[in-house]
Amino acid sequence: MAFFVISAVTALIAATLYSMSGTTRFVPDACRNAGSYLPAHVVGQDLAIRQLVDAVCEHLAEPPPGVSPSAARAVAPRKPLLISAHGPPGVGKTFTHTLLARALYNRDPAAAGECPGDGCKGAKVLYGMSYLESDRASQLSAVRDAVLDHLRSTSNPLLVVEEYDKLDCESRGMLRQLVRHPELSNASMSRAIVLLESNLGFLDLEAMLTAAGGNKSKITAEAAESTLRQVVLQQWRRKPCESLEDTLAFASAIDFFLPFFPLTRQEITALMRTELHEHYGPRLRALGASLLPEPAAVSWLVERVDFSGDSYPLEGAKQVSTVCVKHVSRLRR
Numbered sequence: 001m002a003f004f005v006i007s008a009v010t011a012l013i014a015a016t017l018y019s020m021s022g023t024t025r026f027v028p029d030a031c032r033n034a035g036s037y038l039p040a041h042v043v044g045q046d047l048a049i050r051q052l053v054d055a056v057c058e059h060l061a062e063p064p065p066g067v068s069p070s071a072a073r074a075v076a077p078r079k080p081l082l083i084s085a086h087g088p089p090g091v092g093k094t095f096t097h098t099l100l101a102r103a104l105y106n107r108d109p110a111a112a113g114e115c116p117g118d119g120c121k122g123a124k125v126l127y128g129m130s131y132l133e134s135d136r137a138s139q140l141s142a143v144r145d146a147v148l149d150h151l152r153s154t155s156n157p158l159l160v161v162e163e164y165d166k167l168d169c170e171s172r173g174m175l176r177q178l179v180r181h182p183e184l185s186n187a188s189m190s191r192a193i194v195l196l197e198s199n200l201g202f203l204d205l206e207a208m209l210t211a212a213g214g215n216k217s218k219i220t221a222e223a224a225e226s227t228l229r230q231v232v233l234q235q236w237r238r239k240p241c242e243s244l245e246d247t248l249a250f251a252s253a254i255d256f257f258l259p260f261f262p263l264t265r266q267e268i269t270a271l272m273r274t275e276l277h278e279h280y281g282p283r284l285r286a287l288g289a290s291l292l293p294e295p296a297a298v299s300w301l302v303e304r305v306d307f308s309g310d311s312y313p314l315e316g317a318k319q320v321s322t323v324c325v326k327h328v329s330r331l332r333r
């Protein structure tokens with residue numbers, strides 16, 4: 001009986017630790033969570049999401065039961081997973097890493113708390129910014145301290161660097177050291193996931209999509225990756241921070257280049273429908289009404305979104321909610 005009580009208590013504590021948002025450890029369901037949660041919510045980025053989920057699942061895979069400790073060590077990741085995500089603004093890069101953070105640190109990502117915040121304490125987001133010359137040294141040491149503190153205090157860190165192409169040479173050097181020689185940071189980095197994000201290459205992705213007649217399924221992961229790798233290398237060589245050898249080594253440390261494509265009119269239409277249902281539907285139900293937008297009404301709203309040269313929305317999905325605020329929220333009031 002005593003044994004029973006103890007094991008019940010242990011199970012309860014374990015369950016509480018994981019369901020309590022605020023864990024800094026990847027939950028055991030992280031791979032499955034990512035595989036269902038991300039594709040269900042991100043619109044129009046199947047290629048990037050599929051590769052991201054595969055990369056994360058492979059990185060987190062446990063050795064099969066019964067494997068000897070030495071064989072288990074041989075398959076365990078020895079370096080952080082390093083992913084570079086590219087694409088125009090507003091097409092889902094930030095949304096994706098937020099969903100990924102919820103999926104990594106919560107048994108039930110949909111019920112997680114705020115993220116960034118209590119729902120994903122293991123995740124840290126940094127922004128690559130150009131600082132004034134005079135601020136640079138103090139900024140660099142502040143950023144370095146923040147990164148190292150986070151990596152040392154977090155069991156399984158997710159580090160996101162937005163606009164990483166804007167990092168100055170010193171910060172880029174720090175990042176390069178960190179991913180190439182994680183042991184130097186004294187942090188447990190081998191299970192860490194580092195996600196770099198940038199708008200770099202978005203014109204190339206737009207050109208690829210146009211050449212494919214707007215059909216994203218015609219673009220292969222290899223073609224997108226090869227283009228993005230070249231764009232990044234070219235940019236780094238134009239603004240050299242380190243020896244060419246170090247630049248090439250940094251680029252080859254990047255495991256995946258993910259393409260986030262411009263959104264098409266069809267995808268904006270789908271997003272508009274979702275926005276109406278999820279944002280305005282519940283409020284109308286609370287008033288005892290229901291929301292059944294006619295296709296013509298949805299098209300009318302989509303026409304209010306600014307498309308560049310009639311093909312891709314200038315601000316990605318950002319205008320979906322602002323168009324609704326302008327034209328729908330008043331009807332509700």
Ligand SMILES: *[C@@H]1O[C@H](CO)[C@@H](O)[C@H](O)[C@H]1NC(C)=O
Nearest residue numbers: 148152182183184185186187
């Ligand atoms: C890592 O630990 C060693 C020995 O304690 C120390 O000398 C070194 O400065 C530490 N590195 C960092 C980046 O803090």
Ligand SMILES: *[C@@H]1O[C@H](CO)[C@@H](O)[C@H](O)[C@H]1NC(C)=O
Nearest residue numbers: 212213214215216217218219
């Ligand atoms: C897009 O391309 C895929 C693969 O080539 C093809 O199977 C599919 O039918 C195309 N879709 C459209 C709408 O043309």
